[in-house]
Amino acid sequence: MNLHDWIDEACDVLDLDVEVDEGLVLDLARVAAHNVQRPAAPVTAYLLGLAAGSRGASGDEIELMAGRLTALAEGWDRPAGADAIPDLEDADA
Template sequence: MNLHDWIDELSDVLDVDTELDEALILDLARAAAHNVARPAAPITTFLLGFAAGSQDADPDAVEALAAKAQALADGWDRPANAPDPDDINDPVPDDSVVDHTGDVFDDESAADDGDAGDDRED
């Protein structure tokens, strides 16, 4: 059974006849789960459905309600001027290795090849 079958069967069981934009609902649930807390996902989508039902909302009105909820979730628990965490460039770690002679290699394999670059006699 796939998601579309589940939605059809659940709609029949709940006696619901409505258009459903799965992507809209899933995007909202994802935003709530990631930006608020995991349990916020089902609560948020339930409340969206409740609001849409109580307002007898058409698909455009549901989309507008979802946009409001999405904006709230996207900005949750961050200062107004904080950058979007998805837009932050994390520093790239330095993978170079310095061997016992002080030589710098680009990766660990070059430093592990025995006496490479060490022609000193002990």
């Protein structure tokens, strides 16, 4: 069984009819694990999924949220006074 088979089977079990951009999720998880700590990877991916599901987010919106989470993780130990990560609501402006 490969990753695509696993995703298909997991979606069947969860009764989900979605396309999964596993590259996006894996990249986000890698950055979170590397810059925050290892357990941040699955937790961050889970939070992205919760946010996407609760908003009924489109693929573009999921990419935007993943990008913001990636930026947050990349700057996790940034020095005081560094630029803040924009809020999700800023995207609507």
